[in-house]
Every structure is written in C-alpha cells, then in structure tokens.
Amino acid sequence: MEILKVDNLILISKVVGGTVLATVVTCLVWKRIRKPEKKEYPCDTVVLHQISRGPFAPSISQYVMKLETYLRFAKIPYMNVHGSQKSKKGKYPWIEYNGQELSDTEFIIEFLNETFKIDLDEKFTAKERGAARAFQKMLEENTFWAVTLDRWLYDSKSSGFRLIGVPSWIIFFLRRNVKNTTYAHGIGRHSPEEVYHILDRDLQSLSDFIGTNKFLLGDEPCQEDCAVFGQLSQIYWHSFGNKCNTYLKKYDNLCNYCERMKERFWPDWEQCITKGMTQKATK
Template sequence: METLVNAYRDMDTSQKVLHAVGGVVAVVSVVGIRKLYHKETKKEYPRDTVIHHQIGRGPYAPSMTPFAVKLETYLRMASIPYQNVHRGQRSSKGKLTWIEYNGQAVADSTLCIEFLNKKLGVNLNRNLSPADRGVAQAMQVMVEEHMYWCRVLFRWVYNNDKSILIKAFKLGTFRLWSIQRKLKNVTWSQGLGRHTEEEVTEMFKKDLQSLSDFIGMKKFLMGDEPCETDCAVFGQLSQVYWHFTASGHENILKDKYSNLAAYCERMKETFWPDWDQCITHGGTREATK
C-alpha cells in the first residue's frame, strides 16, 4: 500500500490526470456494460400474463421440480394466461418456482396461487365444505412438507444412479457433489435426514398409503371434480411416478399404489394434453431406460 502511495506521489500532474481519466473511463465502461447486459436480459413481459420462472423441462414429466408442475397445473386448471421462462432464475427467497404478474414478483408456489386467487377472483376449492378444505390442507402439508423431503433424500442422498440427475440438471461432478452435500445438511436440519434409509422408506410408504386410501376410487383428491389441492398432490406424485430415483422402488406407484398411478395418468390427460411436447425425453421411462 505504502509503495503505491509513494509511486503516486512521484507522478507528475499530467500522469496523475491520465490515471484519473483512465479510472473514470474504466468505471463508466463497467457500469455501461452492466446496464446494457441488464437491458438485454430484462425482458418486457406482456401485461395480464403470468410469467412463470422455472428450470428447464424434465425428461419424463414437465419439470423435475414438483412445485413447478403444481403451479403450472394450477394455471391450466384456472385457465390463466401464462408464459414460462426456463432460465432457472431463483426468486427473492432463493427458491424455484415463482411468478411475475404485471411487474409484481411473488415467491413460493402456494403464495403465488393465493396471490392469483385474490387478484383474479379464482377459487378452485369453492365446492369443498369447510371440513373438506381442512382435509385438503392437511393432505397438501403431508405431501409438500413430509413426503417431499423423503423424496429429496431418495433423489439426492440414497440414489446410486445419478445419471438422470446429471442429464436433467446438466451437472458436473463438483456441482453434483456440492448439491448433495448441501441437501444432506438441509435434510439433517429439517430432521428426516437423521433417520436411516429404511426408516425413511417406511415413512414415505406410509404417506403414499394414506394418500392411496384417501383417494380410493375417487377420480380426484376430493371427489369427481379436481380442486386446487390436486395441483400440489399431482406435482409431488408426478416426481414419484415419472422421475423417481430410488433403487428398487422406481415403479412403486405402478406396483403398489395403482390408484395413485391411475390418478397421475388422469391428471396428465385432463390438464396436460400437450404433455409430450412438455417433456424432453419423449416416451415412458420404462421404454427408454
């Protein structure tokens, strides 16, 4: 530092002016380039259209993220005009998926749905009694706050065949290792990561069994008509049915919970007529494995 101060002191005035001008030019260029880049990347989105920020499409279901499948299914169920942006940009809360609507950003899939319900007067649970709404809420919390974390452990921690993840998320060895490490810590803090794989498998099966018993022969979660909570349940089950990576349990829905497999197919047929254009791999997992 002292050497720098001395060198500056030894300069004549013209050299000092040149240095100052050089510094200003450098700063202005950096700011200009950043502004230009920002201008290019910040798109003008159409008004009254939901901009859905998510990662790229999934190989066998429209996303590897259950929350993106949930939100997009809701947008379809409610017939809300939307546009996907598959840049993987995270929300202000550091997670995916999220939306922008007429310039307003909303993070967290459930809060996005609540925001749109209010803004656009949507109520997909309007036919449910208060007691049914209570059950639907409990089911949603079970699949999103418990079953989801079991599956995170299957996908990122127990899974011996990471090829589907490497391909779908375009991961290098280091990135894969750092995600695994992070999720090990996260699931430890959440609590499920402290159990053995066998214990987690049993807990996971118990959730599936409860869901299967509850849906029974019904077409959708709460009856013959789909409701808002079907979006959350389908989002989570889509990952178990089409993207499950648990050695020996890949076809668990087909093998053990056939009404849940049929439910997934029904939701797909009802809300995703363009399914094949929304997946990257094409065909069924079995056919391409």
C-alpha cells in the same frame, strides 16, 4: 542497496495486492447492487419463471408442476420463461404479473385467486377443504423430503443429476447441500429404511383416502390436486431408477391418478418433455 530492493518489492506487492483486493470488492459490490435488466412482458399475463423442461414430466420440480397445473386448471393466461434465475427468496418457481414479482407457490396461488376472483374449491365443504389441505401439506412438508433423499442422495450413481446434465463437480456440492438441509429438517438423521417407511406410510394414507375417487375429493379435481399431482408426478415419472417409484407402484389408484391428472391438464405433455434428454421440448 539490498535494503532498498527489499523495500521496493514490499511497496510493489502492496500496490498489486491492494489493486486486486479493490477490484474484487468492487466486483462483489457491483454484483450485489446491480439490478438485472428488467424485461418487458405482455400485460395481464402471468410470467412463470422456471427451470428447463424435464426428461419424462414437464418439470423436475414438484412446485413448478403444481403451479403450472394450477394455471391451466384456473385457465389463467401465462407464459413460461425457462432459466436459472431464482426468486428473491432463492427458490423457484416464481412469477411476474404486470411488473409485480411473487414467490412461493402458496402465496402465488392466493394472489392469483384474489386477482382473478377464482375459487377452485367452491363446490367442496369446509371439512373436505380441510382434509385436502392436510394431505397437500403432508406431501409437501414430509413426503417431499423422503423423495429428495431418494432422488438426490441415496442413489450413489447420481442418475438423476447425470441425466439432466449436471457436471460431476457440481453434483458433489448439490449432494452436500441435500445432506445438510435434510439433516437440519430432521428426516436426514434417519436410516434409508426408516425414510422409505415414512414414504410408504404417507403414500398408503393418501391411497386409502383417495380410494375409488377420480381425484383427491371426488369425481372433480380441487385446487389441492395441483400440489398432490406436483409431488406424485416426481415419484411416478422422475424416480430415475431409484426406489421411491416402487412404493408408488404398490398403489394402483395413485398411479391411475397421475395418468388422469396428466390427461386432464396436460394434453400437450409430449411437447413439454425432453424424452429423457433426447430432444428439445417444443413447449
């Protein structure tokens, strides 16, 4: 009799366990194969997918700032879609154009230049273009990581995360992700003092190069200014009380550059920010 009871219990737990497992597997497979509903967007308009507007600049993402500034500079018709959906490569921003999805700001800009027959650098020499690209890449591939560490990891109060409303338990995982990524990159193995030294050297060389120019290469902006502005905008407006801002403030010409780029391409800046999360951005 007792043996029968135990047998029944084993059978019941096997059935329940199997059902739960099957449900979980079905949900996971469904999630993977299910295609998100395709939305209809206007023809010949770039749909720029980005996260919500930022507190003191239109985005907290360097690359969103870069791409949206480029779209404005190139006068390409675009509309914003704010949300948390990342590109197929797991990053943002990304775009849709007449149904085609593209990710990575460099590939996107190349595609748009070709599609709209645009060359924002046509009046510059090959040597100037080369220098502009080198500075862009220094900022995007090196300075960016110092700023990432300053903003998301060195600040023990996580002021940036808290200001934009990230829940505490998510902050833990995000900080861990920054730690792992920067360690893999290499910069995360340095001490904070060394990282700030790297940041300062980059900013100093950019400041020396720009000198009295209004923009990166002279009195008129070039395509690479969009990326340079994207990176500097985060140090200038989104340092969240941390240290990297104090390094930028040492260089008057870089601060004036930020203000100049804002004036030139973002006349609607005030409508595109949340003023420290105190209001909804209207644009």
